[in-house]
Amino acid sequence: MKAIWPALALTALMIVGSACLDDSITGTRTLTFSxxxxxxxxTVGQTVxxxxxxxxxxIQGVVVDYGDGSVDSVFTPGTVVELEGNFVHEYGxxxxxxxVGRLETVQAFLSDTVTIQVNTP
Incomplete structure (x- = not known):
């Protein structure tokens, strides 16, 4: 189990580095998420x-639950008003x-769902 934490930390760092964070805009923003x-x-083994x-x-972050027991997330300092990025997942x-993706702010959350059909090769 200890061997998995460095890989998870590296993955999280790569995701945060690739996400677009905008904290230069102040004020109240309408909550939207897609x-x-x-x-x-x-097919099994191909990336989505x-x-x-x-x-x-x-915004405090985004969590994506892939529906197969795997989850990815990116967290922010809570000052961000726009957040966008990508996660790559492979179904086994x-x-x-x-x-199911979920955007969380200090006061609320919003979620969106995508159906993925995975076939045998």
Whole structure:
């Protein structure tokens, strides 16, 4: 289990580095969030790119649950008003999966769901 933490820390660092954070805009922002995937139909072992985009007042982060027991997340200092980026995921089994993304702010949250069909090769 200890061997997995360095890999998780590195993954989180790479994700934060690739996410677009905008904390230069102040004031109240309408809470919006969308999650999309490309492709939405794939085969076992192929990667799916999940794109998230959101706005809100004092965004704290985004969490994506891929529906297969795996989760990715990116967290911010709570001053961000716009957040966008990508996660890449590979499904290890066939089936229909509901990937749920959740944008969290200091006061509220908003979620979006994408259905992914994974077929055997």
């Amino acid at each position: 999650l999309s995937a490309d492709p939405t139909s794939t 790119t999940f794109r998230y985009e959101g706005t809100g007042t004092r 089994a066939s089936g229909t999966f509901q990937a």
